[in-house]
Amino acid sequence: MVTTYTIASGKGGTGKTTLSVNLGTALASFGKETYILDADMGMANLGIVLGLENVPVTLHEVLAGKAHVSDIIYDGPEGVKVVPSGISLQGFQDANPERLRDVMKEIINHCEILIIDAPAGISRDGVIPLAIADEVILVINPELSSMVDALKTKILTELIGGKVKGFILNRATFENTEVSVKKIREVLDLDLIGVVPEDPNVRRSAAYRQPIIIRYPDSPASVEIKRIAARLAGMEFDADSLKKKKEDKFLDRLARSMTKRGD
Numbered sequence: 001m002v003t004t005y006t007i008a009s010g011k012g013g014t015g016k017t018t019l020s021v022n023l024g025t026a027l028a029s030f031g032k033e034t035y036i037l038d039a040d041m042g043m044a045n046l047g048i049v050l051g052l053e054n055v056p057v058t059l060h061e062v063l064a065g066k067a068h069v070s071d072i073i074y075d076g077p078e079g080v081k082v083v084p085s086g087i088s089l090q091g092f093q094d095a096n097p098e099r100l101r102d103v104m105k106e107i108i109n110h111c112e113i114l115i116i117d118a119p120a121g122i123s124r125d126g127v128i129p130l131a132i133a134d135e136v137i138l139v140i141n142p143e144l145s146s147m148v149d150a151l152k153t154k155i156l157t158e159l160i161g162g163k164v165k166g167f168i169l170n171r172a173t174f175e176n177t178e179v180s181v182k183k184i185r186e187v188l189d190l191d192l193i194g195v196v197p198e199d200p201n202v203r204r205s206a207a208y209r210q211p212i213i214i215r216y217p218d219s220p221a222s223v224e225i226k227r228i229a230a231r232l233a234g235m236e237f238d239a240d241s242l243k244k245k246k247e248d249k250f251l252d253r254l255a256r257s258m259t260k261r262g263d
């Protein structure tokens, strides 16, 4: 069975692309056949984050009827498949967002989980990803404006017949001045899926064009993102056992290199 998640927020810059890339990569690393699709057709960032901004064909060309879906599936880390959007304004103008549904139908023939990175706002191309997913996940920063925009996005999603699964609180610093998880739960009447802390390694890994879960796997944000991915995959997650497995592998390698004989 295929599950399609749209990662949305309403407000811009909450961490949708960061979470789409990292959740997709984590799910692939758990052995799930996972695709990530950049539905932010005007301000595409997903390709940039993964070093795929110069690929010859993108979602723009498919939505303009000039290429096939099979032409725009690229390899990402851990075997995740990536469908980037283009960065040219002309490409954006030529793309017909109504075709996104057909693109999705084709992609879900090949995968178990599809993650759609939605644009900010409630423009026409922003609304379609909310309607076509099985479940929408809202990314909220711990501030009032982010919560209010997420509420608008929740109401809009339900109005157009979509379903909101819950919310991820991203960039949490756990300071007193932050809007709390409890408040967001009350106001949005939604389940909490996970809390990802503010973590400077998110930005560092972006500079290396790598997901944080690959570049800094033990960083606090990585651990929480993997926990959320495991929840989406219906799997048990035990950060300590993952760490232990890594240590065991290191010790195995060390033992092998110590016992290797030079001929």
Ligand SMILES: Nc1ncnc2c1ncn2[C@@H]1O[C@H](COP(=O)(O)OP(=O)(O)OP(=O)(O)O)[C@@H](O)[C@H]1O
Binding pocket: 009, 011, 012, 013, 014, 015, 016, 017, 018, 019, 040, 043, 045, 119, 120, 170, 171, 172, 196, 197, 198, 199, 200, 202, 203, 206, 221
């Ligand atoms: N947990 C985090 N800790 C620190 N920085 C973060 C975290 N999550 C995201 N960021 C940073 O916040 C910025 C915005 O993130 P991102 O591009 O993922 O947001 P977005 O919602 O996709 O933005 P847009 O609405 O413009 O598409 C980036 O600079 C990213 O590195």
